[in-house]
Amino acid sequence: MTASSAVSTGTLVVSDARLYYEIRGTGPLLVLIGAPMNAAAFTPLAEQLAATNTVLTTDPRGHFGSVVDDPRQESSVRARADDLARLITHLDTGPAVVFGSSGGAVGALALAQTSPDLVTTVIAHEPPLRELLPDADPLRADTADIIATHGAGDRVGAWRKFFALAGIPIPEPALREHFGDDRDPRQLASEDYWFANELAATTGWVPDPALLREIATRVIVGIGADSAGQFCDRAARALTTVLGADPVIFPGDHTGFVSTPAAFAARLQEVLDTP
Secondary structure (H helix, E strand, C coil), rough: CCCCCCCCCEEEECCCEEEEEEECCCCCEEECCCCCCCCHHHHHHHHCCCCCCCCEECCCCCCCCEEEECCCCCCHHHHHHHHHHHHHHCCCCEEEEEEEEEEEHHHHHHHHHHHHHEEEEEEEEECCCCHHCCHHHHHHHHHHHHHHHHHHCCHHHHHHHHHHHHHCCCCCCHHHHHHCCCHHHHHHHHHHHHHHHHHHHHCCCCHHHHHHHHCCEEEEEEECCCCCHHHHHHHHHHHHHHCCCCEEEECCCCHHHHHHHHHHHHHHHHHCCCC
């Protein structure tokens, strides 16, 4: 599999936002989506997969190029699923395979429930489905505390608590270097929107397992090989239990598609090519 760098960009106007998207390659439509991760986070993976697919990446509403009319409006899972449906319909090359990671996996699952005719396969990579876990109550309280800490202006403190909840070890010097105030204003604005308007809705979303089992859409749950014991690993495994399916293991951790895009792309293509 060789990388392809040709990219075209566009903006789709919806009722309350303008959705920025990028298109690469030719072939079956493959959507790569995160939340709050934007299109740029998926660029290395998209370039790998564009050799065999038409790859759509997008900035989720409220992040970077996808501007919302009201920056105080909650970014609900349903709204993000509707955005994906509108993008796939706009391109008129579907139905699509949708790979979603983290919050993007939640949106992909919601899309499968609300618009199954637009999706042939959903790969939900480590969705943070808190409500499927036995310790949902304390996790819910911890999430509220994280949001309140960020709202009080303590960015580093909020991220420290977030990574503790996620089970992802981050050394204190790296935490202060990479998550403090002295960064790209666009990144800070994206994080502000996520903490204030998106985090609670994403982690609190509850899938309909019976519906997901009944629809024609193929639902695959992905887990990072290096994510064992982390919050999203536990949540993803809980989802496989209620769906009665086995997890599919991908290279790396929660963001393996960023750290090892070539290996991740090869594994994703292998999964797609397996009946």
